[in-house]
Amino acid sequence: MTEWTFRLTLRGVELTDEQLDTLHGAGCDDGSFSVEPDGTVLGFFDREAPTEQDAVISAIVAVEHAGIGARVLRVQADDDWLTASEIAERVGRSRQSVALLARGERGPGDFPTPIARRRSSNPLWSWSEVESWFEHYEPEALPAHGPRLSLDFLAEVNDRLDLRERLRHSPDAPWRPKLNEALPLGA
């Protein structure tokens, strides 16, 4: 079994205590939920499944079939943001050696720039960016390859979610019959 990390953007829920309980009971207790300032609800999942399709699709279905009126609008990959010490631990180096790589004083340079707390003494890096950098520089230092959602898969899921949303908002768009005829889906 592999663990897949991703984030769902939801609409149609406010995340009341009852809705949260329903999500927990619907098997979404491997995810966490937040309400963002614009009212968007996000679901952060670390889901065990044999494939990325199983992980993402089962989460979408669980959220939407929970009976709370939630619709998934978007799926994004999510990753950890790490300090230099935490990166050092993952790649088996000292913190100082990671700092030298990050400053370009050792290694090939072009280390990713921090993603947050840039001006602090303890900035955070995106692990997926750092991981791809190490893939070129020193692949053997990387821990057993964490699975990443493929871009093609994410693009296709999101295209479908976008289209579904559009059909829902304008079911009778005047161009639809012609479009369906000229560009049938699945042809």
Added chain:
Amino acid sequence: MHSKHLKKEINNALDYADQPGFVVEQTAAGHKWGLIKCTCRAMFSVWSTPKIPFNHGRQIRRWVDQHNHSADEKVQ
């Protein structure tokens, strides 16, 4: 100081969330242990019994990091 969460991994993540810009509140209701509130008005629901406490702790940490609205320019 936030109230104690019985799952160690989650309690550690709540310690991490206990930093300027965030408030950790225990407001138990059903499966919800409480909330983490950010100054931007975003709220994260903390489970009392998530499927895997370690992962829930990591999700808390990720959310707190992504809500770092310090003087620093916000990325993403």
